Amino acid sequence: MNRILIIAPNWIGDAVMSQPLMADLKARYPDSKMDVLASPWVAPIYQACTEVNQVIEAKLEHKKLQWSLRKQLAKQLEKERYEACFVLPNSLKSSLIPWLANIPLRIGYRGEMRFGLINVALDNPSKQNRPPMAEHYLALGGALDAFKVRSNHSANPILNVSTQAKQTVVAKLAQAGIDQKLIYVFCPGAEYGPTKRWPTDHFANLAKQLITSRPAAQIILLGGPGDHALAEHIQAQASHHPQLHNWCGKTQLDEAIALIGMSKTLVSNDSGLMHIGAALKVPQVAIFGSSDPNHTPPLSERAKVIWLNLPCSPCHQRVCPLGHLKCLKAISPQTVLTAIQTLES
Template sequence: MNRILIIAPNWIGDAVMSQPLLAHLKVIYPQSQIDVLASPWVAPIYRACSEVHQVIEARLEHKQLQWGLRKQLANQLELNQYTTCYVLPNSLKSALIPWLANIPFRIGYRGEMRFGLINLALDNPSKVNRPPMANHYLALANSLEHSQEIDTNKPVDPKLNISPAAKESISAKLQAAVINENLIYVLCPGAEYGATKRWPADHFASLAQQLITNQSDAQVIILGSKGDHALGEHIKAEANNDSRIYNWCGKTSLDEAIALIGVSKVLVSNDSGLMHIGAALKVPQVAIFGSSDPRHTPPLSEKAKVLWLNLPCSPCHKRECPLGHLKCLKDILPITVLGAIQTSH
């Protein structure tokens, strides 16, 4: 059996974007077993990928060598006798484990002084010429010889599946909160990158109010990480603490968040990892862009609507608005988002 190891990226959105690579490897090597080495933060994404046999979680910290842990992991992985490893991050550290594990074919992009650690390397395109991330990862499949080379210019859509355990868990939480699964609007106000990716909280609050005014039996769930909890509380307070609005930021695991998004009527989010999850689950969604560029990191789904003003100053890709006005987000009004929701399902 051909055993393949994937070294996962560290961001949720990037992890979602890697799914088409896994799907294509399964087409090329239908008898292969694909395992993924991932941090606990992104491991749930791969548990939602039907192509993955096993997710191996490891607490590999950002910007830390952790030589002892990497050596220990390599010794464990060597026993699995992988034939091939795809190293998705560009860092030197990410290439150490498959090299130490003596995996014969170690595939990735050139980057950060890892000559020899990666023995089948592709040139890393410049940020200006880089294709969408899903295509960027998919191109790695062209490193090994097979019958048909992939057209990396053709659009590809990631696809996730909700695990039965996650679906059961979120159903129990919804039942306990007396929330009807068929009438849920999920709002995701967070974005790890910074304020220039976050639609104003007051706009989210206004939208939540309009949703429950227009549909009295609607339920609005604010979803995000523990770091978004205060943001969720602010939104709920600005919406008069309506009992039909729930702040679940930090109250679900990522597995449960995936399942919740999967049963939602509509997802409204910033450009974030949860946006990409919604796209991969093919739920109706509205994605709000500010400082980032939807031409490079769009939600890859026919059910997604993108709102982006494309101002002369955007995309700036800055964490804080260099002009101080944040018009790229503030000028996208709640009534505009509501209109996009009403035509999305």
């Protein structure tokens, strides 16, 4: 295989989980050039992957067909003469571009009536028997076993920090008067909904306890624009402590990757930033509520997962169906602080 195209998923965490597949493909086909078609939202993840030759950004929107744009992209991609395309999303529309571009091998999981559009297809595992997402994507490489022997590449993602992004973050820290020697990053958001978000008062209490135990600590609240209000609540509940900083919505994704890479420890919910921390191999505490750490764990030996495994979880619901959210509320700030101390000991 000389030319390979990857159709990227639309979520940051899923994008991180696809890196082992690309590493596996690069191990099999070391001379190949691998391009990724991705939305601007996840493009920085692939720019942090050494296996990627080129990231092709396309403003493909969620739940929209955008037929004209897909035809235009297919015409552009056809000129590249890709031999194989891995379609990571399960949707029908995600498989249209490689089909229109006449890419011979179109590999993905069966789903959403895309028979023929995907011509090298694997069965989707049942919801009761789902492997970790990284392994789910990595298994797609096995679809090419008829063409080359499968490699035994690790399913743990690896990202690399952009030098330019790190320089930008260092400048921002200096401008804000933040000492970068002992930075902790807290990520209070989770796109999915409240059942994946540890309570803001718990984050605030953890921040106060952490600063008390480490007076030199600087804590940065990190996330997207939608997490800014959550971070404001945390700041207010922590009495606007001067060592607690709200950077939600104030960094680009490549800068967030760089900041996490500089952190002493990352504390997050089950989110895309959690997976970035794992791929950067920073010490981290990952808090799980309604989701299943067996399916979407942080794949790093330096990660500590905290999950209560209550009888009602994982429910995979956006809002607690029982109305109590015990799966998250019962995880105390002291429990998380102890996990941080264990990681740093």
